[in-house]
Amino acid sequence: MTPRDLPATTVAELQDLLRRREVSSSEALESLHVRIENIDGGIGAYLSRDYETARKESQNADVNLPLGGVPIAIKDNINVAGQPCTCASRMLRDYRATYDATVIRKLRAAGAVIFGKTNLDEFAMGSSTENSNIRTTLNPWDISRVAGGSSGGSAAAVAADEAFAALGSDTGGSVRQPAGLCGIVGMKPTYGRVSRFGLTAFASSLDQIGPLAKNVRDAALLLNGIAGPDPQDSTSLNQPAPDFTVQLGRDIRGLRVGVAKEHSMDGVDPQVATAVAAAVDHLASLGAEIVDIALPHTDYTVAAYYVLATAEASANLARFDGVRYGHRAEKPHGLLDHYERTRAEGFGPEVKRRIILGTYVLSSGYYDAYYLRAQKIRQLIRGDFARVFQQVDAVVSPTSPVPAFKVGEREADPLQMYLADIFTIPANLTGICGVSVPCGFAEVDGARLPIGLQFLGNALDEARLLQIAFAYEQSTNWHRARPPLAVVPTEANA
Amino acid sequence: MANSDLDVTHVARLARLKLTDAEAQLFQEQLAHVLQYADKLGEVDVSGVEAAAHAIPLFDVFREDEARDWFTPEEALRNAPRQANGLFVVTKVVE
Numbered sequence: 333m334t335p336r337d338l339p340a341t342t343v344a345e346l347q348d349l350l351r352r353r354e355v356s357s358s359e360a361l362e363s364l365h366v367r368i369e370n371i372d373g374g375i376g377a378y379l380s381r382d383y384e385t386a387r388k389e390s391q392n393a394d395v396n397l398p399l400g401g402v403p404i405a406i407k408d409n410i411n412v413a414g415q416p417c418t419c420a421s422r423m424l425r426d427y428r429a430t431y432d433a434t435v436i437r438k439l440r441a442a443g444a445v446i447f448g449k450t451n452l453d454e455f456a457m458g459s460s461t462e463n464s465n466i467r468t469t470l471n472p473w474d475i476s477r478v479a480g481g482s483s484g485g486s487a488a489a490v491a492a493d494e495a496f497a498a499l500g501s502d503t504g505g506s507v508r509q510p511a512g513l514c515g516i517v518g519m520k521p522t523y524g525r526v527s528r529f530g531l532t533a534f535a536s537s538l539d540q541i542g543p544l545a546k547n548v549r550d551a552a553l554l555l556n557g558i559a560g561p562d563p564q565d566s567t568s569l570n571q572p573a574p575d576f577t578v579q580l581g582r583d584i585r586g587l588r589v590g591v592a593k594e595h596s597m598d599g600v601d602p603q604v605a606t607a608v609a610a611a612v613d614h615l616a617s618l619g620a621e622i623v624d625i626a627l628p629h630t631d632y633t634v635a636a637y638y639v640l641a642t643a644e645a646s647a648n649l650a651r652f653d654g655v656r657y658g659h660r661a662e663k664p665h666g667l668l669d670h671y672e673r674t675r676a677e678g679f680g681p682e683v684k685r686r687i688i689l690g691t692y693v694l695s696s697g698y699y700d701a702y703y704l705r706a707q708k709i710r711q712l713i714r715g716d717f718a719r720v721f722q723q724v725d726a727v728v729s730p731t732s733p734v735p736a737f738k739v740g741e742r743e744a745d746p747l748q749m750y751l752a753d754i755f756t757i758p759a760n761l762t763g764i765c766g767v768s769v770p771c772g773f774a775e776v777d778g779a780r781l782p783i784g785l786q787f788l789g790n791a792l793d794e795a796r797l798l799q800i801a802f803a804y805e806q807s808t809n810w811h812r813a814r815p816p817l818a819v820v821p822t823e824a825n826a
Numbered sequence: 827m828a829n830s831d832l833d834v835t836h837v838a839r840l841a842r843l844k845l846t847d848a849e850a851q852l853f854q855e856q857l858a859h860v861l862q863y864a865d866k867l868g869e870v871d872v873s874g875v876e877a878a879a880h881a882i883p884l885f886d887v888f889r890e891d892e893a894r895d896w897f898t899p900e901e902a903l904r905n906a907p908r909q910a911n912g913l914f915v916v917t918k919v920v921e
Contacts, residue, residue, distance in 0.1 A: 657905035707877035763881025
């Protein structure tokens with residue numbers, strides 16, 4: 333293993349090397365450092381790095397801890413004490429976190445090394461990182477295309493071997509969709525499984541932190557490191573977290589996988605539909621029982637989500653008032669002008685749109701028609717999934733209806749961008765868990781673009797969800813495919 | 827649902843956001859389009875359905891009411907846009 337090849341290893345492989353003392357944590361960190369400084373200018377996965385602090389941590393790392401000595405990249409809406417937490421917003425351009433989020437505290441306790449913060453759509457609002465106020469993250473498979481979002485920086489970093497693994501946040505698919513578009517694994521745990529303390533809130537009833545990794549085992553290892561109850565998050569579930577790796581490798585013969593007829597819809601790219609159909613056949617060949625299921629409220633999912641998510645966002649983002657932290661407008665003429673200009677200058681266009689939409693659906697006269705009605709439809713969607721999980725162990729679908737699109741292609745039409753969240757949103761509305769794994773490629777204009785396969789599992793059923801995803805992954809070769817920008821192993825070069 | 831009622835400038839004011847004329851015009855158009863789509867929520871029969879505020883049932887969580895270490899005043903002020911004498915300096919509220 334040469335230092336040049338090291339960034340291409342998985343977390344599990346790196347742990348093995350660390351524990352056999354073939355590589356030190358500092359060497360692993362240094363290999364990433366070189367890799368990032370060489371290629372990230374062309375990808376834009378990271379917003380900040382602090383190798384200095386990380387080097388000290390890596391020198392003291394106990395490699396026998398669960399994630400001992402493993403560098404992990406962190407989405408820049410999760411607070412790491414002393415580091416920037418910009419949320420890719422002008423509002424927080426100069427902000428430095430004063431405390432560690434619970435997930436960071438837990439990762440550190442598990443021995444992980446925190447070294448850098450990754451790009452996102454501003455305040456995690458978007459599906460492409462084009463809403464980042466700092467830059468757009470490009471897709472390592474084709475740099476004329478987006479990496480997906482909002483955790484696009486984390487996804488591109490892992491796909492381009494600029495990180496062994498990363499954390500993201502998923503409010504409507506923001507971990508799973510960029511993972512799908514970048515050809516890696518991304519997981520949204522059950523709502524409440526992972527503490528949100530220290531995650532900058534977007535929509536509090538939907539947000540959940542999750543891992544992005546090169547394979548399912550790594551995702552499970554990371555989830556082990558961050559899951560569990562937290563007295564500092566009142567929405568965290570009072571349930572001890574199991575070992576999410578124990579069911580990996582178990583047979584999936586006889587497990588039931590649901591395919592919803594409502595998921596055969598217009599707008600799904602034919603190459604995506606073909607790859608997912610082939611994946612379903614493959615699951616059947618592994619002994620899974622394929623079951624036709626019904627999700628009758630699918631057509632209302634996106635509308636309900638965007639009413640609820642923007643309503644919650646409009647309330648959460650009211651805290652950015654330019655008083656205690658963040659941007660403040662110069663020389664305000666009175667308090668109203670202070671607020672209005674601070675927020676006009678601090679927020680980008682998508683955040684403004686969502687605050688306005690959310691304020692509108694909560695305002696007197698429209699509350700019942702939009703917000704309350706969307707909450708009732710959320711209840712109906714929960715009912716759909718409660719029925720489905722009496723019949724099946726997992727639901728399979730595309731992660732995104734389309735592969736990675738061109739930078740700029742969809743920016744002008746927010747609604748088209750929102751509609752592409754159709755497959756990922758239900759997990760957030762209902763609180764269940766979901767994972768995206770690579771299942772093939774689409775050939776588009778000469779580019780080879782990854783396709784993501786999504787499995788949804790019932791609340792708290794992550795171990796079985798990962799078991800099914802692992803069985804699929806390990807019996808196919810899709811996860812081994814590397815983007816043109818990935819590290820080419822030295823022996824293959826010779 | 828009468829989404830033609832959406833007056834972006836008025837709602838932006840409620841949300842304490844100053845919009846330029848160009849922004850107001852663009853958002854008016856884009857959000858009217860989104861709301862037109864959201865009108866499909868009206869097609870669903872929701873009579874007798876309870877509203878779900880959360881994905882899962884949530885309960886109050888209590889802890890002992892005791893002092894613990896948290897931010898020092900210096901840490902709390904570290905990101906303040908303006909500060910003086912260990913306090914946040916705010917924009918004048920009363921003339």
